[in-house]
Amino acid sequence: MYYIVDTDKSFYEAATDLEPVVLRLGFMVLYVHDLGATLRSKGIEFDDECKVFELCNPRQMERALVTDMRANLALPWRISVYTEDGNTKIGLLRPLPLVAALSREAALTSAAREVEEKLVQMVDETR
Numbered sequence: 001m002y003y004i005v006d007t008d009k010s011f012y013e014a015a016t017d018l019e020p021v022v023l024r025l026g027f028m029v030l031y032v033h034d035l036g037a038t039l040r041s042k043g044i045e046f047d048d049e050c051k052v053f054e055l056c057n058p059r060q061m062e063r064a065l066v067t068d069m070r071a072n073l074a075l076p077w078r079i080s081v082y083t084e085d086g087n088t089k090i091g092l093l094r095p096l097p098l099v100a101a102l103s104r105e106a107a108l109t110s111a112a113r114e115v116e117e118k119l120v121q122m123v124d125e126t127r
Contacts, residue, residue, distance in 0.1 A: 003120055004091030007127040011049040011088050015081045018090070018126045022055055022079075025118050030054040030076055050082040060115050064099075067107040074098040077119060081126075090123045 007014050019029055035050040054076040064071040079092045099112035 001094055001097050002091060003094055003123060004089055005123055005127050007088050007090055009088055009127070011081060011083050014088050014090055014126060015051050018053060018079065018081060018122065021122050021125045022053070025122055027055045027057045027077075027118065027122075030056050048083045050080060053079045053081070055079060055119070057115065057118070060111050063111045064108055067111070068103040068105050070102050071099065071108055074102060077115060079119060079122060090126055092119050092123060095119065 009017065022029055031054045033052040033054070035052060036046055036048060039046040055078065056076050061075060064075065074095065077092070077095060079090065081088070081090050083089070095112040095116045096109070099108055102108075
């Protein structure tokens with residue numbers, strides 16, 4: 001269900017290096033949630049860093065939604081860059097198991113497989 005890799009890059013380097021890879025592979029960044037900064041801004045002590053990148057490929061998203069509108073519950077796709085115990089990690093929840101829990105439509109499964117391959121490639125190339 002998870003795909004998480006360690007990287008020797010700093011949190012900042014990994015978070016900065018992800019977006020150009022996302023764009024090159026035909027996706028776009030819809031929004032970046034800086035969870036660490038959000039918690040700290042609310043007065044919560046939080047030593048780690050965590051940015052969640054919401055990603056979209058409009059063609060794949062349209063394909064998923066036309067096939068089964070319930071797919072919106074698993075969208076947009078996300079890749080996280082975070083620190084844990086002093087190590088930087090990059091990870092995602094695999095789309096294929098998420099979609100399998102929502103629908104048995106073959107076209108949706110096919111789209112999820114293609115998206116998952118690209119997301120894993122993004123993580124691997126960013127690491």
